[in-house]
Amino acid sequence: MERELALMILSDYERNQTFLNIALNHAFQVQKKDFSKELVTALVYGTIQHRLMLEYQLEPSVKGKRIKLFERMVLLMSMYEHLYMNMPDYAIVNEAVRIVKKKRGRQAASFVNAILRNSFEHKRSLDDLKKEERLSIETSHPLWMVKMFIKQYGFKTCEKILHANNEVPLKSARVNTLKISREALLEKDHRFIASSHSEDCVFYQGGTIAESEAFKNGWVTIQDESSQLVGRFLSPDKGSRVLDMCCAPGSKTTHLSAIMDNTGSIDAYDLYAHKIHLVEDNAKRLGVTNLTTHVGDSTDIHCFEGEYDYILLDGPCSGLGVLARKPEIRYHDSNAMDEIILLQKKLLENAYTLCKNKGIIVYSTCTLNKKENEKQVEAFIKAHPDMHILEERTVLPYELHSDGFYMCRLRKD
Numbered sequence: 001m002e003r004e005l006a007l008m009i010l011s012d013y014e015r016n017q018t019f020l021n022i023a024l025n026h027a028f029q030v031q032k033k034d035f036s037k038e039l040v041t042a043l044v045y046g047t048i049q050h051r052l053m054l055e056y057q058l059e060p061s062v063k064g065k066r067i068k069l070f071e072r073m074v075l076l077m078s079m080y081e082h083l084y085m086n087m088p089d090y091a092i093v094n095e096a097v098r099i100v101k102k103k104r105g106r107q108a109a110s111f112v113n114a115i116l117r118n119s120f121e122h123k124r125s126l127d128d129l130k131k132e133e134r135l136s137i138e139t140s141h142p143l144w145m146v147k148m149f150i151k152q153y154g155f156k157t158c159e160k161i162l163h164a165n166n167e168v169p170l171k172s173a174r175v176n177t178l179k180i181s182r183e184a185l186l187e188k189d190h191r192f193i194a195s196s197h198s199e200d201c202v203f204y205q206g207g208t209i210a211e212s213e214a215f216k217n218g219w220v221t222i223q224d225e226s227s228q229l230v231g232r233f234l235s236p237d238k239g240s241r242v243l244d245m246c247c248a249p250g251s252k253t254t255h256l257s258a259i260m261d262n263t264g265s266i267d268a269y270d271l272y273a274h275k276i277h278l279v280e281d282n283a284k285r286l287g288v289t290n291l292t293t294h295v296g297d298s299t300d301i302h303c304f305e306g307e308y309d310y311i312l313l314d315g316p317c318s319g320l321g322v323l324a325r326k327p328e329i330r331y332h333d334s335n336a337m338d339e340i341i342l343l344q345k346k347l348l349e350n351a352y353t354l355c356k357n358k359g360i361i362v363y364s365t366c367t368l369n370k371k372e373n374e375k376q377v378e379a380f381i382k383a384h385p386d387m388h389i390l391e392e393r394t395v396l397p398y399e400l401h402s403d404g405f406y407m408c409r410l411r412k413d
């Protein structure tokens with residue numbers, strides 16, 4: 001049951017080039033029978049997370065053969081179970097053959113059977129590969145990304161980042177202090193434990209956070225710990241005027257409201273109407289009342305120029321800090337990054353125009369690509385000598401077992 005469902009999700013992902021969480025949520029919603037969500041999630045995410053290693057191991061047995069999409073996903077998932085799930089080989093092969101026979105017929109099943117038996121018997125060594133290629137296959141990150149991280153962070157740090165990207169992310173949430181204190185939440189539900197690194201963060205040891213009473217009551221919202229650091233990095237004063245230029249789905253906007261205790265005002269923009277609805281739903285659940293949402297292009301907002309006390313620009317980015325949560329991002333086309341860098345530059349330019357004198361801007365991204373982070377800010381302050389860096393921080397994914405994040409606080413004066 002779980003394996004069939006996981007294969008359906010993997011095939012949907014592969015065919016439609018969708019995001020894994022979207023494919024997963026869709027399948028979970030339509031599935032009526034009882035099944036282990038945890039096992040399906042582990043099979044799907046694990047297969048995509050380790051894809052390069054799985055393909056490397058299968059390559060000698062499949063070389064030159066045309067393989068249909070469904071069979072390809074069966075081979076990858078079975079190889080994942082073989083290498084990473086501690087399952088006996090006969091059980092993996094029997095299940096794969098049963099499923100392929102049911103969906104594709106006898107011939108396809110015997111094809112899969114032969115390939116799996118052959119590749120399970122002959123584990124391929126990585127010893128002859130160059131250092132960078134070996135790291136690329138071993139951790140399943142494309143070679144261009146490995147080279148980029150080595151260049152920007154050095155080999156040792158790069159190695160730690162890549163391994164951290166293959167860990168299972170913690171179930172983190174932010175306590176919504178508009179409704180409850182962290183102490184009171186911990187008292188009410190012992191499945192939450194406090195993080196020692198930041199004041200609003202808790203980790204959940206129960207099932208799904210979104211199904212907990214605490215979530216339904218608006219006491220917590222799902223947010224990674226490093227993302228929570230961004231709101232505190234801006235720390236707008238109570239009663240101040242705040243602009244959030246790229247707000248959806250609203251994790252940081254609603255955090256800013258909590259920090260301001262619902263005082264002052266927040267204008268929150270996003271380019272897409274359907275995403276603004278998510279922000280509004282979150283704001284309602286969390287009891288946020290100082291927020292006005294707008295659908296709009298933040299490179300092109302002209303009202304209230306020079307009037308905002310605080311601006312958050314948590315803009316679009318390549319997402320290379322969240323590869324544990326969204327493993328599929330690592331296989332995206334690297335050329336898209338140049339376009340994003342240009343968009344970030346335009347957004348920063350407009351942040352400058354909208355910020356008042358002595359105002360504060362926090363620029364943040366969930367990527368570790370320095371061209372989108374340090375280099376972007378460097379070019380920005382060069383163009384605007386009245387902007388000064390107050391503090392700059394990069395959180396690497398292995399430091400707090402969180403997403404990787406970059407944040408920079410700047411003042412205009």
Ligand SMILES: C[S@@+](CC[C@H](N)C(=O)[O-])C[C@H]1O[C@@H](n2cnc3c(N)ncnc32)[C@H](O)[C@@H]1O
Pocket residue numbers: 245246247248249250251252253269270271272275296297298299314315316317
């Ligand atoms: C990293 S996400 C923001 C996450 C959000 N700050 C949070 O914490 O929930 C970037 C957002 O920027 C939005 N975006 C992209 N280009 C934009 C633009 N030109 N103007 C406004 N929003 C934009 C995207 O739709 C996306 O929702």
